[in-house]
Amino acid sequence: MEQLSERKMKILQAIVANYLETGEPVGSRTISKYTDLNLSSATIRNEMADLEESGYIEQPHTSAGRIPTDAGYRVYVDQLMQERDNEVEEMRQEREGLLERVDRMEVMLKQVAKVLAYNTNYATMITAPQFQDIRVKFLQLSMVDEEHILAVIVVDGNIIKNQLITVEEPLANDEVLKLSILMNSFLQGASLRDINIEMIQTMKVQAGIYADVLDRILNGVVEAVKSADERQIYTSGATNILKYPEIGDIEKTSVLLEALEDKNILNQLADETLNSNEKGIQVYIGGEAPVQNMQDLSVVTATYELQEGAKGTIGIIGPKRMDYKKVVKTLKELTVELDEIFNKKEK
Amino acid sequence: MEQLSERKMKILQAIVANYLETGEPVGSRTISKYTDLNLSSATIRNEMADLEESGYIEQPHTSAGRIPTDAGYRVYVDQLMQERDNEVEEMRQEREGLLERVDRMEVMLKQVAKVLAYNTNYATMITAPQFQDIRVKFLQLSMVDEEHILAVIVVDGNIIKNQLITVEEPLANDEVLKLSILMNSFLQGASLRDINIEMIQTMKVQAGIYADVLDRILNGVVEAVKSADERQIYTSGATNILKYPEIGDIEKTSVLLEALEDKNILNQLADETLNSNEKGIQVYIGGEAPVQNMQDLSVVTATYELQEGAKGTIGIIGPKRMDYKKVVKTLKELTVELDEIFNKKEK
DNA sequence: TATTAGCACTCGAAACATACGAGTGCTAAC
């Protein structure tokens, strides 16, 4: 796709912008009036024919106006992003140490997804911030009753996991304390990778007759780390896509809604976003999306990052005819805000 | 609505059954062949006219077959339930102490919702088992680092909550232990109602200079109990309702899907189910549903109960033309199974 | 008296026909 003349560019932008607004194919006359180019519709028609040949726009059928192709949207979005990059974003909202309790964060993220969906009228997803390589911070054991040991495991990001372990006979308090000290000395600061067979052996030997209990607690630790590693995804506003009639038949809609309900697909999307080299906002138009079933939609994703390196994703999913400008702006502001919220507590 | 003759009853049953299958209005000729009554279509027509007058069936338009009204479905379902009640249910599956960790239970309930939705092709919801009056079982404090006290609170149902409290200066280990013992002596076995201002005063006096810390821990306790009291609702298969074209226009569908996304509405539904005197399965047909926005759907709910008295709800939401027979059967089996799974651990 | 056969009638759905108009591409003039 060759370089476009400035005039063609302007026309293309106008077509996309107009189509975003109305959802109807846009005709030459409309553009003639819409832009400040002062060109007649006939001239526009000629240019449009060129743009069509270059693959940026297309006609749904002869004698209809033009609509943008994926490539057309792409040009529009790229330009948009360039402009946006120059702007400086501000942060406003103030919140308090929401990371303190994991379920608090959960509530907040759900809320963010909901508000975002409501404000944009698109479907939204958000993932909880996640560490690359999660380490154990702290571990504590205590007898709850005669039969149960409670293991509390704190990992990176102050995520706290509990594990209840059933034992045949009660352990004395100081035994539990000893075990706790032993395990902490080995495990503090360790990631899953660090906990190898050798370390386990050594611990077991030192634990003596409690090797068995230790083993089961270790399982708890592994599970705690794993579950901290499990990506939490929250979605909202899936039904918003029903508002865009161009999605077409029920059949297609159904597939899309199912895709939104399917965490696996969203997971892929988050992976893709996090792994891509691009930082910040990414826009996937139609077939560009890295996942199946979203060919008829566009996805705009953003990455936010905690100071300690934990990353999360926000995504907005809507029709190709999406108000990219607004969405990109909103996401930029939001990521900044999230960074702020999460990092506040850590300072 | 007067008592129906046996023949009318049979015809009504046949109409409903047939309509459930096909989703099309059913005509007199169909019934004439469908039943073993050996009646001509003309006779059926007469009976149908009566049934229509009595309000059990209706015509979508002149010269169409009949479809059941809510009342018609009701007769069908009531009869169905009578039959079902006589049957004995069996339990099959075996699982292990899944209540041990709350998030395990979460995973399981989500899974149940998903499987149920997949198998029935309707939308499903399930709430986690909940205690009526939650009591504190156990409370534990420990210094995580110089600035943070970790409070672990275990409440009824082995639900474990953590609370991280920031303190200006570190407390010595034995101070923490003392505080822990003090609070446990007051709080063990206490429900929110028991923790009154007097008790708090007494505790504070005994806590001396740590009254402030104690106060903040108490907040954590309250939150823990409250969050254990918060009903968790999981849904799945909302998109299934798109499969039933009789729901009609996008507009209506949209409202329904939004209702399913709206936890408040589902909460009401769960409340209604749990509070009703009826035990076991309940069927709400169309307007009978205790919540708004579900006039065009039917809801079948079931209550399951843990030995300790915690109760949860399962709901299946689908078109009025639902395969009630299958749904009721499935739910019965499932509640028995859930009772089994949850209670196993407690024995 | 209850049942049934027969028939005229209704009305929605599907198939077909027509009209309208937005928008195009092309040509010729500016």
Next chain:
DNA sequence: GTTAGCACTCGTATGTTTCGAGTGCTAATA
């Protein structure tokens, strides 16, 4: 290079016709 003008296209909206499933009613039948 730009524009005015015009014939042409084709999807949508609207109107018309046909078809048939199903009804209600009446009169004949068991």
